[in-house]
Amino acid sequence: MPVVVKKTLGNLLQDEHNNYYELVSFFLDSDISNLEKEKKATYLLNDELDKIQLDKISLPHHPQDIKESYKNENQIVGQCYQDYLNRRKAGSEREYFKNVGQAFEFLIKVAPVKKVDGSWLYSLMKYWSDPVFHDLILIYLEELGLGQAKANHVCIYDNLLRKLGLEDFELFLEDEYYHQPAIQLALAYAPPVFIPEIIGFNLGYEQLPLHLLITNYELKELGIDAKYFNLHITIDNLDNGHAHKSFKVFENIYKKYKDKEAFMEKVKRGYALNQQGISSVHIIKNLNLENLVHAILKRKALVGQWVHNDQQEIGCKTINQWLTNPQEIGSFIDQLVEKKWIKLNCNPEESVFWRMISHAEGKMYGVFTPAERQIIHDWMGGEQHASKVLPYKNNLSKVEPLQDYLFRHMLDEQLQNLQAKVDQTDRFELKFCKLMPFLAPEFHHQGIGLWSTRKYAELLFPYLTVPAR
Numbered sequence: 173m174p175v176v177v178k179k180t181l182g183n184l185l186q187d188e189h190n191n192y193y194e195l196v197s198f199f200l201d202s203d204i205s206n207l208e209k210e211k212k213a214t215y216l217l218n219d220e221l222d223k224i225q226l227d228k229i230s231l232p233h234h235p236q237d238i239k240e241s242y243k244n245e246n247q248i249v250g251q252c253y254q255d256y257l258n259r260r261k262a263g264s265e266r267e268y269f270k271n272v273g274q275a276f277e278f279l280i281k282v283a284p285v286k287k288v289d290g291s292w293l294y295s296l297m298k299y300w301s302d303p304v305f306h307d308l309i310l311i312y313l314e315e316l317g318l319g320q321a322k323a324n325h326v327c328i329y330d331n332l333l334r335k336l337g338l339e340d341f342e343l344f345l346e347d348e349y350y351h352q353p354a355i356q357l358a359l360a361y362a363p364p365v366f367i368p369e370i371i372g373f374n375l376g377y378e379q380l381p382l383h384l385l386i387t388n389y390e391l392k393e394l395g396i397d398a399k400y401f402n403l404h405i406t407i408d409n410l411d412n413g414h415a416h417k418s419f420k421v422f423e424n425i426y427k428k429y430k431d432k433e434a435f436m437e438k439v440k441r442g443y444a445l446n447q448q449g450i451s452s453v454h455i456i457k458n459l460n461l462e463n464l465v466h467a468i469l470k471r472k473a474l475v476g477q478w479v480h481n482d483q484q485e486i487g488c489k490t491i492n493q494w495l496t497n498p499q500e501i502g503s504f505i506d507q508l509v510e511k512k513w514i515k516l517n518c519n520p521e522e523s524v525f526w527r528m529i530s531h532a533e534g535k536m537y538g539v540f541t542p543a544e545r546q547i548i549h550d551w552m553g554g555e556q557h558a559s560k561v562l563p564y565k566n567n568l569s570k571v572e573p574l575q576d577y578l579f580r581h582m583l584d585e586q587l588q589n590l591q592a593k594v595d596q597t598d599r600f601e602l603k604f605c606k607l608m609p610f611l612a613p614e615f616h617h618q619g620i621g622l623w624s625t626r627k628y629a630e631l632l633f634p635y636l637t638v639p640a641r
């Protein structure tokens with residue numbers, strides 16, 4: 173395509189979306205055709221890949237060296253984790269999450285990327301007839317829990333957020349948190365020319381990082397269900413798990429490409445896409461409950477600016493006046509601290525503001541959700557008085573079976589039609605063709621997607637599944 177035309181097309185595609193959040197919504201919109209998504213994916217990926225500097229990528233150039241470096245990396249990660257455990261056994265503090273509020277902040281900020289877990293492999297599902305892709309297809313199906321809600325990674329994360337009351341925090345996040353999810357969804361709809369990039373991306377994503385091990389350990393310590401993190405430690409292993417399968421496919425496809433240089437350059441660029449956006453490590457290093465509390469109060473101010481009476485003045489302004497300008501939330505909080513309504517680094521019960529929002533008879537009881545109150549509590553409590561364990565930890569184990577019921581009722585007309593169509597034909601290619609749309613990132617964690625995943629897995633890997641239905 174001539175440069176000028178390409179640029180015009182690029183601008184047109186770009187103009188429709190102002191930010192990554194909108195791009196993520198676009199890719200997850202089931203009313204938009206795959207053709208449109210493929211066009212957008214091509215534009216976005218080319219744009220992202222152009223930004224990558226090849227000489228800064230640490231991936232070795234030859235498959236054997238990559239395997240060696242993975243083994244070494246795995247050993248280093250294992251050793252660092254043992255060092256961490258030894259430090260903890262010797263009595264040192266948690267290193268990632270000081271309290272429950274910080275763990276909540278982490279879970280909220282990684283949510284956009286967890287909600288599209290595995291999506292970068294979706295486009296490969298149409299290559300079911302080519303065994304060279306079977307290991308990647310299997311990784312995708314395992315990300316989808318082979319169609320079992322209890323094992324589907326997106327369902328597990330959604331369930332975790334639901335149990336903690338953290339489902340509605342996405343509007344608190346800045347757009348950059350949607351950068352990596354937008355890339356993963358673009359890979360989901362990428363045309364075949366991007367297969368080497370997908371393989372490279374997958375090679376990087378399926379490795380076991382140190383932060384996953386420590387996150388898993390510290391969440392458990394705080395009384396938070398760490399199943400999502402734990403299963404990535406077991407399922408992604410280098411011995412026979414996703415890391416192993418990722419390397420095997422890469423090696424097999426490498427052998428098929430005539431121009432190995434060109435292939436490796438594309439693999440490396442795909443690998444580097446892992447680094448785009450905000451990483452888990454960056455999120456952990458920059459946890460800041462005060463900023464999150466500001467964000468929560470700014471949102472409340474949208475309604476709060478109209479509902480307070482004008483009798484009470486704080487720092488020469490009424491509460492309504494303070495809340496009219498969300499940019500002044502920081503100064504407003506400073507005033508509340510000065511007036512001793514908020515006492516930082518003390519037991520929150522000593523603060524008027526805390527009693528107002530958390531006691532049943534408090535004037536602002538019900539304004540903040542339990543999860544928001546936990547975050548505010550741990551910000552106010554500081555080192556000494558923040559929650560070191562989830563207050564309702566013991567109740568959570570009792571609600572575990574609830575998840576089974578959440579999906580049992582989702583048999584709907586669309587699903588029944590699909591089941592009839594798939595059952596009516598004996599032709600394999602038609603069955604796959606009918607099932608594939610429901611394995612897409614926007615569907616696979618819903619009733620119809622879970623059924624389609626089970627059926628797809630049953631057709632391609634019968635040894636793995638119990639029959640669907």
Ligand SMILES: [Fe+2]
Pocket residue numbers: 289290315325404
């Ligand atoms: Fe996963």
Ligand SMILES: [Fe+2]
Pocket residue numbers: 311315378407408414
């Ligand atoms: Fe995985």
